[in-house]
Amino acid sequence: MTVSTNPTVGQEMEHPSAPLLRMERIPHVWCPSCGIGTVVKCYATALERSGVDLDKVSVVSGIGCSGRVAGYLKLDGFHTTHGRAIPFATGLKLGRPELLVTVISGDGDLVGIGGNHFIHAARRNLDLLVILINNFIYGMTGGQNAPTTPLGAKSSTMPFGNFETPFNLPHLAASSGASYVARWTCLHIRRLTWSIEEAIGKRGFRFIEAVAPCPTLYARLNKLGSGLDAMRFYHDTAEIRNGADTREVDVSFQSPIICGKFVDEERPTFLDLMHDHYSNRLGDGYVPMPPEGGMLHER
Amino acid sequence: MKADPAGVLTGSHYLDGDFACGEGAMAAGCRFVAGYPITPSTEVVERISRRFPTLGGTFIQMEDELASMAAVVGAAWTGSKTMTVTSGPGFSLMMENIGLAAMMETPCVVVNVQRGGPSTGLPTMVGQGDVMQARWGSHGDYEVIALSPQSPQEAFDLTIDAFNLAEIYRVPVMFLMDECVGHMTEKVVIPEAEAIEIEPRRLTEKSPESFDPYQVEEGQLPEFARAGDGYRFHTTGLTHDEHGYPEMSVECQEVNVSRLVGKIRDNADSIVRFEEEGVEDADVVVVSYGITARVARLAVEEARSQGLKVGFLRLVVIWPFPEKRIRELAGSVGAFVVPEINYGQIALEVERAAAGQAVTWPVHHAGGAVHSPDAITEIIIKAAV
Ligand SMILES: Cc1ncc(C[n+]2csc(CCOP(=O)(O)OP(=O)(O)O)c2C)c(N)n1
Ligand code: SF4
Ligand SMILES: [Mg+2]
Numbered sequence: 101m102t103v104s105t106n107p108t109v110g111q112e113m114e115h116p117s118a119p120l121l122r123m124e125r126i127p128h129v130w131c132p133s134c135g136i137g138t139v140v141k142c143y144a145t146a147l148e149r150s151g152v153d154l155d156k157v158s159v160v161s162g163i164g165c166s167g168r169v170a171g172y173l174k175l176d177g178f179h180t181t182h183g184r185a186i187p188f189a190t191g192l193k194l195g196r197p198e199l200l201v202t203v204i205s206g207d208g209d210l211v212g213i214g215g216n217h218f219i220h221a222a223r224r225n226l227d228l229l230v231i232l233i234n235n236f237i238y239g240m241t242g243g244q245n246a247p248t249t250p251l252g253a254k255s256s257t258m259p260f261g262n263f264e265t266p267f268n269l270p271h272l273a274a275s276s277g278a279s280y281v282a283r284w285t286c287l288h289i290r291r292l293t294w295s296i297e298e299a300i301g302k303r304g305f306r307f308i309e310a311v312a313p314c315p316t317l318y319a320r321l322n323k324l325g326s327g328l329d330a331m332r333f334y335h336d337t338a339e340i341r342n343g344a345d346t347r348e349v350d351v352s353f354q355s356p357i358i359c360g361k362f363v364d365e366e367r368p369t370f371l372d373l374m375h376d377h378y379s380n381r382l383g384d385g386y387v388p389m390p391p392e393g394g395m396l397h398e399r
Numbered sequence: 400m401k402a403d404p405a406g407v408l409t410g411s412h413y414l415d416g417d418f419a420c421g422e423g424a425m426a427a428g429c430r431f432v433a434g435y436p437i438t439p440s441t442e443v444v445e446r447i448s449r450r451f452p453t454l455g456g457t458f459i460q461m462e463d464e465l466a467s468m469a470a471v472v473g474a475a476w477t478g479s480k481t482m483t484v485t486s487g488p489g490f491s492l493m494m495e496n497i498g499l500a501a502m503m504e505t506p507c508v509v510v511n512v513q514r515g516g517p518s519t520g521l522p523t524m525v526g527q528g529d530v531m532q533a534r535w536g537s538h539g540d541y542e543v544i545a546l547s548p549q550s551p552q553e554a555f556d557l558t559i560d561a562f563n564l565a566e567i568y569r570v571p572v573m574f575l576m577d578e579c580v581g582h583m584t585e586k587v588v589i590p591e592a593e594a595i596e597i598e599p600r601r602l603t604e605k606s607p608e609s610f611d612p613y614q615v616e617e618g619q620l621p622e623f624a625r626a627g628d629g630y631r632f633h634t635t636g637l638t639h640d641e642h643g644y645p646e647m648s649v650e651c652q653e654v655n656v657s658r659l660v661g662k663i664r665d666n667a668d669s670i671v672r673f674e675e676e677g678v679e680d681a682d683v684v685v686v687s688y689g690i691t692a693r694v695a696r697l698a699v700e701e702a703r704s705q706g707l708k709v710g711f712l713r714l715v716v717i718w719p720f721p722e723k724r725i726r727e728l729a730g731s732v733g734a735f736v737v738p739e740i741n742y743g744q745i746a747l748e749v750e751r752a753a754a755g756q757a758v759t760w761p762v763h764h765a766g767g768a769v770h771s772p773d774a775i776t777e778i779i780i781k782a783a784v
Contacts, residue, residue, distance in 0.1 A: 122633070125644060155629035160473070171633060171645065176626040178476065179635035179645075180469065181499050187433075187466035191473025192626055194457045195431050195481070199627050220462040378452045387405075387455040392627070393477045394430030394455045 117144035120154070122174050129168055133327025135286035135312025136166055139233050142289055142310075143204065144173065146296035157200045160189040162214060164240040165314075166206030166233040183214030186221045189228050197371060198391035200300065201227070207234040207248040211267055215247070222276035224370040225304040231296065232269065232307070235314035236351075243317035250353040254321045268350035269309045274363045279304035281346065281363035285311040287334040288359060295361060304369045311357055324354075402426050402559075402595035405454050414587045416554040416580040420484075420510060421446035422589060423558025428597055429480040429508070430456040433470035435463055435489060438522045439578040440512035443484040464489035468496035468509070475505045476634070478600050478625035480562055484510040486578075487520060490529055490536070497571050498537030499636045501659060504613075504621065506565035506600070508558070510574040512581040513689075515740075515766030525578040526766035527689055527740035533573040534718045540656050542663035544670055545573035545718040547688045551585045557715070563598035564670065568662055569620055575717060577740070579690035579769060600625075607631065614641040619662040667719040675724075677703075678710030683782045684728055685736045686749050688714040690769055695738050698775035707783045717745070725752035734782035738762035738775045758782065 115121065121144065130136050147157065154175060161170035163182035170177040180188045185203045193201045203210070210218055210232050221228060237255055238244040245255040248269065249262045258264075273281045280299050284292040292310060299306040313319060313330030324330065334357065341349075342360040349358040368376070378386040406425040414422065421443045424432070432451070434444040448458040461467040464485055471481040485493060490511045500507055515521030516528050529536075533545045544564050548554045554576060561572040603610055603622035612632040613621045621641075624630035637645040638652045663670065678684050683702075687695040692713040702709045710732070714721070725735070725748075734757055737746035746761035753759055760782045764770050 122644075155631070156627050158626045171635065174631050176476075176631055177633040178473070178626075179633070179637065180472075181495050181636055184465060184469035184496060184499075187461060187469035188473035190459070190461075190466070191431065191433065191470035191475070191481070192477055194459060194470070195474030195477030195479040196625075196627050199477070216462050217466050220466075374457075382452055385453050387453055389430065389455050389457050393479050393625075394457070 117141055117148070120144040120147060120174050122172050125172055128172055130165060131316045133313065133315050134165070135235065135310070135314070135327070136169065136233055138286040138289060139204070139231065139292070139310045139312060140169055140172060142293040143202070143231065143296055146293045146300060150297050150300040152200055152300060156198060157202065158189070158192050160185045160192065160201065160203050162205040162209035164206035164209050164238070166204065167209055167240070169204040183209055183212070184217065185209065186214060186217040186228065186230065190221065190226055193227055196391070196393040197389060200229070202229045202231065204231045204233070206239065207232060207236065208238045208246045211269065211272065212247045219272070219276040222273055222278040222305045222307070225277055225279055225367060226370045227303055229299050229306045230308070232309050233312050234269065234309050235312045235318055237314055237318040239314050239317055243321055250351055252353045256321065266351070268346070270349050270362050271346035273307040274346040277305065278307045278363060279365050279367055280306035282361040283309040283311065283349065284359050285334040285338055285357055286313060287331050287338065291359070302366065304367065400597045400599045402592040402597050403428060404592035407592040407595060408589050409591050410589055412587045412589065413584055414551050415442065415582055415584045416548065416551040416576055417442035417512065417582065418446045419551040419554040419587045420558045420574070420576065423555040424482050424508070424562070425450060425454060425456070426589065426595055427480060427559040427562035429482050429562060430454065431471070431474040431479045431481040432456070432458045432483065433461050433467040433474070434484045435461055435467050437486045437489045439514055439581050440484050440486045440510065442581070443510060443512070464492035465496065468493040471507050472496055472500045472503065472505050475507045476626050478602065480506070480600065482508040482510065484512070486512050486514050487516045487526070487529065488518070490532065494536040498539060498541065500571040501537065501541040501543065502636050503634045504569040505571065506569050508561045508565055508572050508574055510576065513575060513577045521767050523578070524767040525690065525740060525769065527577055527691060528744070528766060530575065530717060530739070530741065530744040533575055541659045543570055543573055543718060544568065544663065544716065545575050547575045547714060547717050548580055549689055549692045549713065550580060551583060551587045554580060555587050555589060559595060559597070563596070566598040566600060568666070569623070570663065573718070575689065577689045602628070611641045612643040613639060615658065619658055619665065663719055670716060670719055671721045672716040673712055673714050673721050673724065675710065675712040678712060678728055678732070680708060681710030682708045682733045683736055683779055684710040684712055684732050685738070685775070685779065686712045686714065686725070686745065687738050688717055688745065691738050691740055694769045694772055695775055697772040698779060701772060701776045702779040702783070705780070707779065709779055714745070720748050720752070722748070722752035725749055726754060729753035729756035732757050734758040734760055736760045736762060736775065736779050736782050738764070738770050740764045740766050740769070
């Protein structure tokens, strides 16, 4: 087992989230001071604090640097195809409704190639917790433009600066029907952790955007300095505005990032609506899928 | 294991092939279906969406076929038997996640009610042009199983077989119907549940501590754990080791691909299925499948009435292809005649398997209708000379 070094010289201690991590997979693939690891830590801590049965938790990722998250968590983990984490997770949730299914993936993955699934899952209010790691760029493939790249920011395919209007992600989620919407940066680890924990305890389509530094590509291409500089930037400029109108939380190049919980509104989920509808229409004839899944099996 | 009576509509029915396929899926224990509407396959999910709420099954109409296929792979990891249904353009969209199913070794069934292509082609009219795509459509090297029914009765029976084969080999199974079989209505006899053999999902008996999702001990297949049972396993579409962890190496790639391919190729003799008749002393053997097999049979009868010695071989399982049998026959017959509603797909397989010992005559049809039996008879006569 890999261990991290305790600041107390000569003593070694286990990583506090070790029971939830695949320690045999460390060192991980991420660059030094990349923000993805911070999100993993926040998620692991939130899960532990929430007290949910970890055997019933599935994590699904798509493809990208952020897509590697599922591979480091000691949970049922699925590293799927680019853009398809949400529909894959939909199958898991509907196939075994008692599962707590989390999607953790990148901005390009979830709202670029996978954008259609994102809006439809939100519209259906499917019982999924979606954590989107937004580094404003396609990291894994070398820094190409993303649907989140701010106007004017450089990427490898917009070498003269991006001229496409990016998505305002909280607004996209909220207007598509998400029942919980929040945004934090990797500096806000306590608030991000708390938000994830809160969202774990809720139902329906829950969306949390985690703004993360990508020092290797986004920061380098835009001369923004190190991961630490990104933290300093978040510290000096980020604004917490809980309950803000999501129309007003769009991100411009190096503009203050507005954080907070923007939407928290319980409404019937896809499964609630399906059960109610069939119960009304079919009465005793309705046989819902059992929580443990509708399968025929033999051990 | 016997079928669950709840899903089995025992009795004699008058059903079209699409409905019969849906009934076959429910009888086989399928309880999760995701799909996106497309002619001429939609009736399969219309049937299922009406019956599922009474059977503990869930149907979801996804936003597209990419999502449908991904959902079916995800749901299969809960231990459920899962299926998606589509036609031409939708089949193309499913390809990436069919590859994911193959790579993760996920049992599932993909129904393609073939219509005329390419592109939007002939939405309401028949084709058989997706045969090679069913085998090779996703990138990289892998093997699948494909079946092709010739009637609504077979649409029912073979759908059950498709689910069973998916379980036995942990592969996505392609169910290649065609518009004619899908929309043709005939008598379909659905047996009692006890008479239907079902291959259950076999879950590992190992403890979570001793389980690895891709460790192969006996035979060519790893054991299966489903999500939510405490195994906390990992799986990926990347080349992976026995723990299901990514490993980017030539050696690991060799282990992965050789097993994905080998588990089908090495068992081809038990998977291959065809019907033949009158081939032993034939000069010409007609090879066909799906709706075209029914038309070809008329041509065979006509040619025989003209005194020709014509045999007939119908593929029930298309992939893996019965190449051994074709090679054997090629030693004794002069020619093969292969009618199919495309410009030569199985004909090329027959030619390859015959390995120069017998001539192969394709009978092309671009789609939109079945062959005229006369067009086939004409080629049989030419081939017999
Ligand atoms: C179908 C498909 N198209 C393209 C790719 C190449 N690809 C891999 S990761 C990626 C972008 C990922 O971006 P994002 O989701 O933002 O993740 P990040 O690496 O930034 O964390 C792309 C385009 C792929 N794997 N599959
Ligand atoms: S390229 Fe960027 S996003 Fe990817 S691991 Fe490195 S820092 Fe993180
Ligand atoms: Mg990104």
